[in-house]
Amino acid sequence: MKLSTKHLLGIKDLNREDIQLILSTAQQFKDVLQRPVKKVPSLRDVTIVNLFYENSTRTRMSFELAERRLSADVLNFTASSSSSAKGETLLDTVNNILSMKVDMVVMRHSASGAPHFLAKHIPAAIVNAGDGINEHPTQALLDAFSMQEKLGKLEGKRIAIIGDIMHSRVALSNMYLLRKMGAEVMVAGPPTLIPKYISEALGVQVEYNLKKALQWCDVANVLRIQLERQNQPLFSSLREYNLAYGIKRKLLESLGKDIVIMHPGPINRGVELDSDVADGPYSIILNQVENGVAVRMAVLYLLMDRENG
Numbered sequence: 001m002k003l004s005t006k007h008l009l010g011i012k013d014l015n016r017e018d019i020q021l022i023l024s025t026a027q028q029f030k031d032v033l034q035r036p037v038k039k040v041p042s043l044r045d046v047t048i049v050n051l052f053y054e055n056s057t058r059t060r061m062s063f064e065l066a067e068r069r070l071s072a073d074v075l076n077f078t079a080s081s082s083s084s085a086k087g088e089t090l091l092d093t094v095n096n097i098l099s100m101k102v103d104m105v106v107m108r109h110s111a112s113g114a115p116h117f118l119a120k121h122i123p124a125a126i127v128n129a130g131d132g133i134n135e136h137p138t139q140a141l142l143d144a145f146s147m148q149e150k151l152g153k154l155e156g157k158r159i160a161i162i163g164d165i166m167h168s169r170v171a172l173s174n175m176y177l178l179r180k181m182g183a184e185v186m187v188a189g190p191p192t193l194i195p196k197y198i199s200e201a202l203g204v205q206v207e208y209n210l211k212k213a214l215q216w217c218d219v220a221n222v223l224r225i226q227l228e229r230q231n232q233p234l235f236s237s238l239r240e241y242n243l244a245y246g247i248k249r250k251l252l253e254s255l256g257k258d259i260v261i262m263h264p265g266p267i268n269r270g271v272e273l274d275s276d277v278a279d280g281p282y283s284i285i286l287n288q289v290e291n292g293v294a295v296r297m298a299v300l301y302l303l304m305d306r307e308n309g
């Protein structure tokens, strides 16, 4: 089987079979990563550039490790230490990199649509590693992989995405993916952080009461409050946010049921998630990070497999 798309720009463009193919291939790579020799020759002679115009810890390291585990040649580009800081355009930068015979571009950018723009102008396969407030497709894929690993198939599972839905590319990619895979999705948080008409547009439920959302769901995927993306304050203080929407151990214990807590990172400890939850028995946050490498190996491998016909 092959992917239906040349690029991975967003979950919006994938069909259910694409998602299943990526998740099952990721399981094979996860098995490889348990072995003493973790490297496979699948992308030998393939050159990949990681083009990061915005800060990242997990995604960048995870992509680089995935590329090296697949035996690809890896180039790393950081905007702040490049000629972009002298005014070079994105297209000029990428065309210069491509003239060095690069096969694939992994890109993070603060502008929504930046990887889509590149895909229209260059021949290399593009992987979106997060564009503005649009999508973060590999995060949603690794989240889905981690949920499946913990709970089995996604169909019929109840997933609550909690927090700053308005500014979150992770939320949008998760909503697309989970709905395509037949899960029930709820978004929860303060009304000011949940877009109007999201229910009609994306087929999700909306809940403003944290405890009701937690009582409803099997999994709570808790999001970071993205203060850097808020032009004006959307709640009165971080303390007030924590009191109303912060996930606390006592609250989880009071539910009297199993629940899985996820977070894409980086965590604002003591704001959306207390430390004894982030580091406690309900949390699979570090499993998500571990699974990210296998999922990104699958994405890179499948895109290159498609390129090679």
Ligand code: CP
Pocket: 055, 056, 057, 058, 059, 060, 130, 136, 139, 264, 265, 266
């Ligand atoms: N989850 C995530 O995208 O983290 P980074 O910003 O550290 O890559």
